[in-house]
Amino acid sequence: MAKKKAEGYLSGREARRIAKENRRITNAFEKKRKRKNVPESEYLTQMANPDNAVEFDNLHTYFYTDAGVVKSVDGVSFEVPIGKTVGVVGESGCGKSVTSLSLMQLLQRPQGQVVEGEIRLNMGDKAYDMTKMPNEQMQKIRGNYVSMIFQEPMTSLNPVFRIGEQVDEVIALHHGEGKTKEDIKARTIELLEMVGIANSQGVYRMYPHELSGGMRQRVCIAMALACSPKVIIADEPTTALDVTIQAQVLDLLRNLKDKINSSIMFITHDLGVIAEMADYVVVMYAGRVVEKGTVHEIFSNPAHPYTIGLMASKPVVGKQVDKLYSIPGKVPNPIDMPNYCYFKDRCEMCVKGCEGEYPTQVQLSDTHFVSCYRYYDKKNQGGEV
Numbered sequence: 095m096a097k098k099k100a101e102g103y104l105s106g107r108e109a110r111r112i113a114k115e116n117r118r119i120t121n122a123f124e125k126k127r128k129r130k131n132v133p134e135s136e137y138l139t140q141m142a143n144p145d146n147a148v149e150f151d152n153l154h155t156y157f158y159t160d161a162g163v164v165k166s167v168d169g170v171s172f173e174v175p176i177g178k179t180v181g182v183v184g185e186s187g188c189g190k191s192v193t194s195l196s197l198m199q200l201l202q203r204p205q206g207q208v209v210e211g212e213i214r215l216n217m218g219d220k221a222y223d224m225t226k227m228p229n230e231q232m233q234k235i236r237g238n239y240v241s242m243i244f245q246e247p248m249t250s251l252n253p254v255f256r257i258g259e260q261v262d263e264v265i266a267l268h269h270g271e272g273k274t275k276e277d278i279k280a281r282t283i284e285l286l287e288m289v290g291i292a293n294s295q296g297v298y299r300m301y302p303h304e305l306s307g308g309m310r311q312r313v314c315i316a317m318a319l320a321c322s323p324k325v326i327i328a329d330e331p332t333t334a335l336d337v338t339i340q341a342q343v344l345d346l347l348r349n350l351k352d353k354i355n356s357s358i359m360f361i362t363h364d365l366g367v368i369a370e371m372a373d374y375v376v377v378m379y380a381g382r383v384v385e386k387g388t389v390h391e392i393f394s395n396p397a398h399p400y401t402i403g404l405m406a407s408k409p410v411v412g413k414q415v416d417k418l419y420s421i422p423g424k425v426p427n428p429i430d431m432p433n434y435c436y437f438k439d440r441c442e443m444c445v446k447g448c449e450g451e452y453p454t455q456v457q458l459s460d461t462h463f464v465s466c467y468r469y470y471d472k473k474n475q476g477g478e479v
């Protein structure tokens with residue numbers, strides 16, 4: 095940790111020292127990843143449970159910035175079961191996107207690096223640790239096994255190419271072998287129709303700016319589905335859309351999931367969306383998972399004070415309130431995390447023990463886990479994991 099001056103500014107000398115140290119660390123990571131002909135045994139691993147599509151295990155993802163090390167994801171563990179939807183919630187900046195980008199190896203390099211932990215991807219007959227995957231191999235994984243839908247469709251589409259060309263390119267790149275241009279176009283049209291675009295022939299020839307936001311997001315979903323991936327990551331896919339279109343896109347995703355039997359990791363800050371979409375919920379706070387469980391457990395029996403606060407800050411139809419609840423205080427600075435529970439300074443339910451080190455996980459049911467001192471009584475009765 096860099097020593098700061100009283101005002102919180104770094105001296106020039108200190109900043110140069112940090113930058114040099116960062117380069118040394120990130121160069122070592124990059125060198126390893128850029129190697130050629132890495133034997134498969136280096137990134138081969140085993141699923142803890144073969145019914146899972148993805149397992150995040152103690153993931154630490156840091157950004158080595160000139161102001162210090164940002165611990166964006168600091169020990170995240172959860173799993174995405176095959177064919178299920180896992181909702182990841184938490185306020186903005188808590189590390190949701192960084193968690194998913196770590197799986198896709200799309201972190202901003204070289205400063206963003208996975209420094210510890212495993213991300214196990216179930217390939218059917220074997221499993222790969224995505225954190226050890228060399229660059230060479232990633233191309234085969236992205237799109238074919240895992241694909242991603244982003245928040246702002248316009249940033250995922252290239253404004254100077256027609257929709258058809260862009261979807262064709264995805265198919266040609268991944269599944270193009272032995273296919274003629276006509277085959278590929280037919281598949282594109284089929285995909286566009288699958289995501290509910292009625293005028294598929296017309297849209298095939300249009301440019302992105304000629305489509306509405308909802309249509310563009312449908313095109314992005316079509317591109318994500320092009321190679322029938324096993325896992326789809328949807329990172330706030332409806333946040334940039336207005337409410338009616340949002341509902342349509344959610345419906346679409348739900349229907350598609352049943353059709354293609356993929357697992358979905360659904361990232362959002364919107365609890366309403368989670369309630370509609372998810373089978374399991376993971377609640378993140380300041381780079382950690384504070385609570386996880388089935389959607390029923392999280393909504394009917396939230397345990398962590400942060401989850402309880404999130405529930406209370408959500409408007410309820412038919413319930414009149416003067417003012418919506420808001421959780422007091424703000425998220426701690428990720429460069430300088432406290433060495434006790436990260437939520438303690440904002441928590442209105444503190445108990446004895448909260449000033450101690452970061453709480454470990456307590457198991458409340460087969461599927462329900464929480465990291466909070468309020469449940470340590472249970473833990474002492476043998477509920478520890």
Ligand SMILES: Nc1ncnc2c1ncn2[C@@H]1O[C@H](COP(=O)(O)OP(=O)(O)O)[C@@H](O)[C@H]1O
Binds near residue numbers: 157159166187188
């Ligand atoms: N390229 C980057 N460089 C430095 N810090 C980053 C970078 N990307 C994300 N972060 C930091 O990581 C934390 C988590 O970000 P993110 O995962 O994007 O949050 P969200 O939960 O809103 O998706 C934030 O504190 C953010 O400032």
Ligand SMILES: [Mg+2]
Binds near residue numbers: 191192329330
């Ligand atoms: Mg995000």
